[in-house]
Amino acid sequence: MMASTLCIIGVGGAGSRVASRAAPLLLGAAHVVAVNTDARELDLADTPVKVLIGATRTGGLGAGGAVATGRLAADDDLTTLRALVSEQTLVVVTAGLGGGTGSGAMPAILRAAHDAGALTLAVVTLPFQFEGPKRQAAAEEALRAVRESADAVVVMANDRLVEEVGETGMKAACERVDAVLGRSLAALCNLIAEPGYIKLDFADLQQMIRQSGGTCAMAYAEASGEDRAEAAAQALLDSTLLERGRLVAQAKALLVGIMGGPDLAVREVGVIMDAIRSKAGAECRTSMGTYIGDDAGGSVQVVLLATETRGDATKPVDKDEGRTTAKAGRRGTRARQTELQGQLVLQPSGRGRFRNVEPTIFDGEDFDIPTYVRRGITIGS
């Protein structure tokens, strides 16, 4: 049987940085690759494999924000890119859209992966507001191309992320955004790529993305020490990042992943799931998965994705309130939690012949997407 393999490709400057952050956090074997047109930026990337594309075209000086250059650079080195994605089960491509390399090369890489028979997940960020309307428009345009080529797309706005990490210094904020994205990405990849006793696979994620058709909140928490399961669950549900569980209560679907070491107890999984289910609505579909690593350093990690109805914008996070989770570490244990969240806009693909016409939206649902997909009906069983 062919082993399932995971490949993470960071495209362009932002994509490479996120991939670099995610690489050390991945639990299983994964190919992590940085792809760029800018040789100096590529040098800074902290990934095992680095690929310079379009060197003959740009002389390794970058695409200069030109999407066409990014696209042509990918075409120039298509053979190399194809080799990267061949024989992979899941290819996760991440990039910051709006520039030249990410916007131009990402669709080509996704297509190459798709043609090679891999499932593709695109995780993209949109530019800051202050980067101007031209860059925003370029990003929107690129997003359309990405949606056409990927099996699932997760979109995050940079503005949103900065708001949530709460840093004001430019450098600190950017680094923190990269870290949040890197951790979220790694958690997501660990969940879907690693075999677990209760498996959460790509189909679950894809299903959720199609069902939500809108935004999706994601939170990540880890805790260690005595009562770590209670602490981690509490940290998630108390978190203002999920509006103190309000988003969990309103979600149509939840996806929960629990990761721990060999010492992870059945009771602990039960505690976490019970805590989350007690908050969720009666009609909420919950999918869960676990992953047992060789050594998780005595910690338990939980990642939670909750769908939101389109237009149900969440308020920015209040940093101080986010720290009230400290009470979870009562009784003087060493319990500690960290939490991270990205506001995800999950974009469903699969509009077929209605691809280029104005969508028919009712109650936040895109009616051009087949009903059986939105209702989660399985065909061909």
Next chain:
Amino acid sequence: MAQAPIVGLEIGTSKVIALVGEMRDDGVVMITGVGERPSTGIRKGEINDLANATLCVQSVLALAEERSNVEVREVLLAVSGGHVQGLINHGTVPVIGGDGGIQADDVADALEVARAVNLPPEREVLHTISQYFYIDDDTRVTNPEGLSGAQLSVDMLAIHGVRNRLNNTVRAVRNVPVEVQDVAFSGLCSALSVLTAEQKRNGVVVIDLGGGKTDYVVYAEGVVAAAGVIGVGGDHVTNDVALAFNIPTAQAEVLKRESGTVGASAGGADVVLAPEGSFAGRSVSLKDLNTVMHARVDELLTMIRRRVAQEDLMHHVGAGVVLTGGSARTSGIVGMAEGLFEMPCRVGKPRNVDGLTAAVNGPEYATVSGLVQYGFKAARDQSPPLKGLLGRLFGGKPPRGGAS
């Protein structure tokens, strides 16, 4: 002298149809010519490729001219699209008639105030249909003339759409070039064509299931009480089937028409699709096909039912549901609608016109034959400019407008 022939044109998502109708001396509308072609450049009932749509309209009109031996200079045009909505507008005026009670002038004033619907600038009113009159906000009457009161109000149903998108349809005709006499909401035309006066009196929901959109019109006590469009039609069913089984649209369309049902599935055998061109062929389970189609049609009809219920009209609908439009041919849809609406349901075909041969007597001709009938009614009512007449034609004040 005999009236001039009237040409009704519908630019649908799957078909463009033109009917030429003449009024016989015995007062019955006679269809003398039909032109129709599969559509190009239309999605969800709206133009998305003007040049192709214009060519298509041109050839349909040429066909209709040839068959009817009438030169087409102007047409009546049916319009629709997901942007078309119904809205109830309330108009109130003080009664200045004094002791004589409410006068005709007061009624006219109230209607005028109610007709002046405040809409966003990009929207235009297609039809206004008066509902009930209220005297001093509490007594509901159908004809207030002669009654006493200090204040007279009237509810007006305004059917409106986005001007630019309506104009796009008109433009496709003017580019031919042929003049557009008037436009009418396709849902109302279909209702006019398939309903009897008794059904309107008892209350009825008409659902026109087109290729790219679905119109609905609700009659309560003889008046159009609600109307709207949902931008989902037969094309969506085809698209769902194509995506579910990973087959080309053309094959999905054939599969849907020939083997698809939304009723209880026969199950069992698979349908084998023959290879064609670049399509390698495959077999599709009838059960899965039924599941995909059922989900879509169930969702659409449930949505319309919800809209009718929201307007608080369910208990005003005594005559049940009438399905029309091309997608009303979907196998099993009547039983499904009966189950969902919990009332009798049937497929409505064009009525009250002669000369439609069996070949063009199906539910997909409801809109365009209703359009021709509407044209003659307008002409008979002797109101020189057709524009603005629609309100009176489609319901209007029940005592006088009951003829429609």
